[in-house]
Amino acid sequence: MDTTMREQIAKFENYPKLLPLSDSLSFGVHMSIAGGYVELLKQMTSLNATAxxxxxxxxxxxxxxxxxxxxxxxxxEGCLAKNLCRNQFLAHAPYLINVCSDSEDTRAKSSDRLLLDAFIARLLGLDRLNFHPGSSSDSAGYIxxxxxxxxxxxxxxxxxLVLETVAECNSKTTIGSSFASLKQIIDLVTDKSRVGVCIDTQHTFAGGFAPESSFGDDLLNLFKKEIGTEFLFDVHVNGxxxxxxxxxxxxxxxHMGELPLKQIxxxxxxxxxxxxxxxCVAETPNADFYKDEIQLMKTWAEQ
Structure with missing residues (x-):
C-alpha cells in the first residue's frame, strides 16, 4: 500500500452507520464476491441462508x-432493504496475511492488507473482520x-478483529493452535471489546482443542473457561x-470425514x-451440499 492510500484511509470519515444486530444465531456458507458485494445477498436468497x-x-x-x-x-443499502444485520456476515481477510512473519517485507504488506480489509468491512456497515493469526519463530509474534x-x-x-483458531497443533511456529495461544494475544490488545475469536470446528478437531469422544459437548465449555464467550464473534462449521x-x-x-456429524x-x-x-458458516468443499448443510444447521438450532 502506498502512503497516499494509507493516508486516505486514515482521513476517511464518511462511514455508514453500523447495520443493526440480529438477536439469534444465523447460518450460511462462504460465498464468492466475484459479481460484487451485492451478489452475496442474491446467493443468500438462493441458498435460504441467513448468514x-x-x-x-x-x-x-x-x-x-x-x-x-x-x-x-x-x-x-441492500442489507437495509432486506433487514439484514451485521452479525449475519463474516468478512474474511486473505489467507496470505501474516502480521507476525519473520520477514519484514511480509509483515509490512500484511499490516497494510489488514488495514485495507478492515476499512472495507466497515464501509459495508459491518463490525467484524476474521483473520488467521500467522506464524513466527519466537514469542515476539504475539506482540x-x-x-x-x-x-x-x-x-x-x-x-x-477476529482471530481464527488454527489446526497446526504440531507446529512450533504457528500461532492460534490452542485457546491459550489466542488468549495471549487478547491479553496484549488495548481495547479488548474490539478483539474476538472464530471457532472453526475442523481446525479445533484436527488441533485437538477438546477431547475427541466429547468434542461437541466440551468445545464451547473449554472456550468459555479459557477465554470467555463474550469473545466469540463467529463460527466456521466444517467437517x-x-x-x-x-x-x-x-x-x-x-456429513463426511473424520469429525462425527453428531459432534457438530x-x-x-x-x-x-x-x-x-x-x-455460523460452512467452508466445505462441495457446493452441491450447501443448501442441505444450511438447513441442517438451522434444524439443529431449532430442536
Missing part, C-alpha cells in the same frame, strides 16, 4: 486498490499481532478430512443453549 462469509478483497496476491464506494454502498490489532483500532472505528489431532487444515462436507450437532446446540448470536 454469509466472504473475502473482503481478492484473496490471492498483494496488489490492492482503494475500494469502490458505490459498490460498498450498494451492499449496505506483533496485538500491535497490528491496536494499530487498526486506532484508524478504523468500531471494527472487531474434517483428517483425523483428530492430525494438525492438518483439511475441510470436508459436514452437539456443538451447534451448545451455541443455542448459551444464547449466542453469531454467524
Amino acid at each position: 454469509s462469509a466472504f473475502f473482503t478483497s481478492q484473496p490471492r496476491g498483494w496488489n490492492i486498490k482503494f475500494p469502490e464506494l458505490n459498490k460498498t454502498q450498494a451492499f449496505y 506483533k499481532i496485538a500491535q497490528n490489532i491496536n494499530d487498526v483500532h486506532a484508524i478504523i472505528p468500531d471494527i472487531v 474434517s478430512l483428517t483425523k483428530y489431532k492430525s494438525g492438518n487444515d483439511r475441510h470436508q462436507n459436514l 450437532e452437539k456443538f451447534i446446540k451448545s451455541l443455542k443453549t448459551e444464547g449466542l448470536k453469531v454467524p
